[in-house]
Amino acid sequence: MTSYKNTLQVTAKSLSLTNAMLVDLMSIDEEYYRIFDSYHHIELELLACRTVREIAELLLTDVQVGFGLSSASLHLLDEDDAGLGLLVADGEVGDIPGVYLHRSEEDFTVVYGCALTPKVVAAADSLNNDADPCLKVLMMPLIRRGKLLGSLQYGLERTGWSSNRGTEQLLEHLCAVIAVSLENCISQQYLTHLSVVDALTNVRNRRGFEIDLLQQVMRAERCKASLSCLFIDIDHFKRVNDLHGHLVGDCALQQVVAVISSQLTGSSRLARYGGEEFAVLLAGYANEQALELAESVRISVQDHEIRLSGTRPFKVTVSVGVATWEGGQGYSDIGAHRTGQWLVHCADNALYEAKHGGRNKVCNAVKLEHPLAVEP
Numbered sequence: 001m002t003s004y005k006n007t008l009q010v011t012a013k014s015l016s017l018t019n020a021m022l023v024d025l026m027s028i029d030e031e032y033y034r035i036f037d038s039y040h041h042i043e044l045e046l047l048a049c050r051t052v053r054e055i056a057e058l059l060l061t062d063v064q065v066g067f068g069l070s071s072a073s074l075h076l077l078d079e080d081d082a083g084l085g086l087l088v089a090d091g092e093v094g095d096i097p098g099v100y101l102h103r104s105e106e107d108f109t110v111v112y113g114c115a116l117t118p119k120v121v122a123a124a125d126s127l128n129n130d131a132d133p134c135l136k137v138l139m140m141p142l143i144r145r146g147k148l149l150g151s152l153q154y155g156l157e158r159t160g161w162s163s164n165r166g167t168e169q170l171l172e173h174l175c176a177v178i179a180v181s182l183e184n185c186i187s188q189q190y191l192t193h194l195s196v197v198d199a200l201t202n203v204r205n206r207r208g209f210e211i212d213l214l215q216q217v218m219r220a221e222r223c224k225a226s227l228s229c230l231f232i233d234i235d236h237f238k239r240v241n242d243l244h245g246h247l248v249g250d251c252a253l254q255q256v257v258a259v260i261s262s263q264l265t266g267s268s269r270l271a272r273y274g275g276e277e278f279a280v281l282l283a284g285y286a287n288e289q290a291l292e293l294a295e296s297v298r299i300s301v302q303d304h305e306i307r308l309s310g311t312r313p314f315k316v317t318v319s320v321g322v323a324t325w326e327g328g329q330g331y332s333d334i335g336a337h338r339t340g341q342w343l344v345h346c347a348d349n350a351l352y353e354a355k356h357g358g359r360n361k362v363c364n365a366v367k368l369e370h371p372l373a374v375e376p
């Protein structure tokens with residue numbers, strides 16, 4: 001009887017141990033699924049990002065806060081003048097807080113050693129050596145088609161990190177998804193850039209101008225602000241080509257763009273409207289200010305000597321047409337497109353006057369009736 005009782009006691013004890021183990025296993029499982037779910041959620045959000053900035057904000061803010069990480073930084077390899085390099089030059093990437101640009105792959109290989117895999121290192125041995133040296137840093141290399149794109153780094157609390165095969169696999173998967181998303185966004189933004197920028201002068205092209213025009217008209221209408229437009233055309237440019245050749249003509253176009261740009265403030269947008277004709281959108285400029293600016297553009301081009309090797313120095317002049325739209329007249333966004341066309345039409349008419357008035361001149365648009373004002 002006693003031995004039966006003992007057996008029962010042993011069985012009960014072992015059952016309760018098994019039960020405790022099962023409860024432990026279930027909670028580990030639950031924790032694993034909770035982490036897995038968070039990773040899955042991040043991956044879906046990454047795939048929905050449309051710009052490098054969106055990716056950086058997600059990884060450096062949302063993920064850092066969500067996972068309670070002490071710091072976060074994204075290090076991108078910017079080796080060439082295409083792709084990411086072009087976005088950096090455009091100011092679309094370099095100024096994102098927490099994003100660092102590296103010109104050489106060596107910066108990464110020195111830190112990672114021979115194996116480009118996620119790993120935890122002392123902060124001093126990471127790419128952010130300004131981080132608290134007592135902390136550990138999780139380094140995640142971002143590789144796509146064998147090419148290193150950069151590295152994501154998270155500062156870990158002193159005790160808050162334990163690694164196992166499961167988390168390693170999740171991290172490797174996450175790195176791959178980040179790399180794919182980065183590559184997609186860089187290519188997408190690069191293509192968008194190419195579609196709105198003029199290859200010769202590197203200012204907005206006609207398509208870029210149309211996009212800006214619509215946005216600026218809507219903004220002016222919303223803010224009840226002025227919007228002025230300059231149409232600038234180089235005088236007798238055909239003679240430049242005929243005298244010096246097309247290559248010199250191309251360089252002259254680039255120099256005229258540089259001179260015009262030097263007269264503009266940050267918010268003004270210069271575009272090559274076509275051939276040797278340029279347009280400038282001046283947000284917030286009343287007509288008088290726009291006329292003043294047009295005059296300073298005209299004088300600075302007239303005074304600029306174009307110096308190129310193999311040809312004697314020469315000068316060109318420009319004719320400028322100015323038109324202004326006073327926003328806040330109650331037209332809906334639907335009218336914005338027509339308002340934009342009307343503004344361009346007025347500036348172009350003024351330019352025509354300047355050409356016919358002898359060139360190297362600034363002319364103001366005569367008051368034309370806005371199409372929406374004359375319609376019943």
Ligand SMILES: Nc1nc2c(ncn2[C@@H]2O[C@H](COP(=O)(O)OP(=O)(O)OP(=O)(O)O)[C@@H](O)[C@H]2O)c(=O)[nH]1
Nearest residue numbers: 233234235236237238239241246247249250275276
């Ligand atoms: N080199 C070069 N020339 C260009 C480019 N785009 C347009 N042109 C030239 O610009 C010249 C424009 O000539 P026209 O339209 O007759 O005008 P213009 O000679 O400037 O005379 P006005 O505008 O009446 O003062 C043409 O010779 C075009 O070939 C370009 O990208 N590079």
